[in-house]
Amino acid sequence: MVGYGENGSVIGPQNLPTGSVASGVWSLGEVAEAQRDSIWPNPTLGHWTFLGDPTKASGQPMSIYSEGGLYQTAAQAAAGNNEWLVLGRVTDTAGVTGSALAVINGLRINGNAPSSGTISFNKGSWWSLSDGINLQDVGSVIAEDASGNLYIQYSGYVGSTYNPPRFFSRVIKLNSSLAEQVAYSYKNSPTVNEGLQKGIFTFMNNDLISMANAYEAQAFGTIKIVKAVNKHSTSTMQEGGQGYHVEGAGQSNTSQIFAQHVLTNTGAISGQTANGAIQNYDDTYGSMRPQIQLVQLTWDGSNLSYNTTMDFTLYSNSTGGTDYYLSDMETEGNDMFVAGYGAATSIVSGNKYFSGFCKYTWGDSSGTVDFYVMKLQTGGKNENFIVSGLCLDYANNALYAHGTAPNIGAANTGLSSLWIAKLNLDSTSKKPTSLAWINSYCNESYGAYAKQGRNGLKLTANNTITSFGWTQNQASASYAPAVISLITVPTDGSAVGGSGTVGSSSVTSHDISSYVLYQTVSLSTNVSLIANSGATNMNVRNGTLIADADAQGTSNYTTLTPDPSEYISGGV
16 A cells, blocks of 8 residues: 555656645645645745836836835725725836835735736826935825825925935825825925924824924024924815924924824813824933833814823833834824834843833823833844834734844845734733734845834735835846835734745745744843833924925926836745
8 A cells, every 4th residue: 555645556656745736636644644744735825015116127127115105095995805005115217306206006905815906096296396205204194084085295305415404395185086186395494404304194183284303493503303293274285374393302303203093082181182102312311312202192173282291201221222213103092002122232142122012001100001022032043123013903902013133044044034923912901911923024035124114014804914015126137126015914823934936036934933032021131111101301382383385396296107017926
């Protein structure tokens, strides 16, 4: 009798299966044995999509980066066809000075099947006044009203240098068909050290509210960066003369604010409230120490207020480093989840970046704030580990995260890879108590990077989650364009241990849980994360720093050339 795994006695010549092919006729016992030995070609569970212009044979393809975000409009969600809107930044494009905002529609992220659809609308937005655009925010650059109109904000630098920081803010309105309705440019006033960047939009009390970094001149030629908050007209996109400044003490650099999950707060304050997290370079706990500020802003239609009683500062006193940088935040009601990263002395050797997670409920004391740490410092690894974004699933008690780490498990270990993880939440306290799974996804030819901030990690169809980032793919012997990277995997973490190809790139996936420490901050060697409540180092001032830009420049909202309508997918 012929034994299992030989395929010699059923039909045809003797044959052995591999991880990619199993030709011939097989008994159920042979299949089971091959699956046990991990040599049976099981169905692909995860899919990796390159979006951009990855394989154009003639001419120089453009590069497209992932600073924008992955969005699903209300109409797309209602249609139920898994279609998403993609924003990115494109370079190397004919007719565009510097870079442009790409608005790409028609891509379907199908969950357990490869991406599909026809990219039917693909426009680029830029203006002649700017030498390039800037989408390097970690807030929400896009907002949608009840009629399906979209409001997008980005910035562009004027002139050939970044010093002085002459940034203008660009705001555009698109209708539900993604046709441009109006565009407007802003700069801050006074003109000394003018700058306006990292603008985001949100709706508060049915009003369109803009939040942007503004450069404010100080004594002795110095500048201070404050958060300029302004109401905008939804018909003209002009600011309505109602402006406020959110700022810290001293030479505080208040940047990267989130405004998320606008809600009617029934607790300490009333009205329409936005939970926020700010990257704050405040000198309260040290000279220009990077830290994270948690805030609540309320807008009643005519006045904005800042709740100083809920002023929370998250900072690091770690051995080997005190920097703590904001990556992302998620909220559910009054619960806030904040992700950041900083450096500390490794438990192995040297200073390495760790990822920190904070769970806080508004109104709680500082002693009830929970910190958790993830480090790539075990199983023979001692590497930097940076979290980039969060996605919250309260219904299933899960918090997902993604970020960037070395190419663990890949053949080319000298590159960066993208990782995705699931954290289990306690069903009552909602604390992220344990690490359910963590996998890395590697491009064997080029580094792969997660998008930092909002809209980089999204729950998608058929119990999957999609990570939004960027990588590269070889299109010719002389040029490897950047492409948007979309990695879609099951939420149970089962897409692991596979390999495939996307274009000319080999891609692999690996379980890296044996190399990652997940623990409370109290158990984490050399890492100290602290919450300070009731600090009076933030305030709100009336008045506006934003003025209409005198020179609007020429607006462009046209089809990109070459059209980045190509996308390719492969299993991983």
